[in-house]
Amino acid sequence: MDKFLQAAIDEAKQGLEEGGIPIGSVLVIDGEIVARGHNQRVQKGSSVLHAEMDCLENAGRLTAADYKRATLYSTLSPCDMCSGTVLLYGIPKVVVGENRTFKGPEEYVRSRGVELTLVDDQECYQLMQDFIAAKPELWNEDIGE
Numbered sequence: 001m002d003k004f005l006q007a008a009i010d011e012a013k014q015g016l017e018e019g020g021i022p023i024g025s026v027l028v029i030d031g032e033i034v035a036r037g038h039n040q041r042v043q044k045g046s047s048v049l050h051a052e053m054d055c056l057e058n059a060g061r062l063t064a065a066d067y068k069r070a071t072l073y074s075t076l077s078p079c080d081m082c083s084g085t086v087l088l089y090g091i092p093k094v095v096v097g098e099n100r101t102f103k104g105p106e107e108y109v110r111s112r113g114v115e116l117t118l119v120d121d122q123e124c125y126q127l128m129q130d131f132i133a134a135k136p137e138l139w140n141e142d143i144g145e
């Protein structure tokens with residue numbers, strides 16, 4: 001197991017413990033985790049704090065040179081909003097835990113030159129399946145359905 005994906009899974013589990021949606025994210029630069037985050041829509045009543053957005057917000061202001069050396073990890077395939085942020089800041093690499101529960105615009109992100117790696121991790125998938133079975137309305141709200 002990739003230790004960075006494991007750190008994102010730990011974030012997802014923390015979100016679940018808080019009563020939130022179990023999706024986690026970390027930002028890695030030069031082999032170090034510089035920020036962590038998890039989906040905070042329920043916890044903070046937020047419209048935009050998906051795991052990736054929470055992680056990037058926690059990273060604070062970074063320079064373009066920093067983003068260009070970054071890899072964004074997420075336990076779930078990034079949605080339109082989060083993928084758009086990756087493109088905006090020129091983050092060159094994204095590692096995705098799974099995309100069976102939800103698949104964002106991966107082909108488009110790749111077409112824009114991002115190296116997107118799919119791990120298809122069972123634990124990431126199972127966290128979401130258990131959550132959706134328990135709280136389907138919260139999940140549908142998260143993806144705008």
Ligand SMILES: [Zn+2]
Nearest residue numbers: 050079081082
């Ligand atoms: Zn998102």
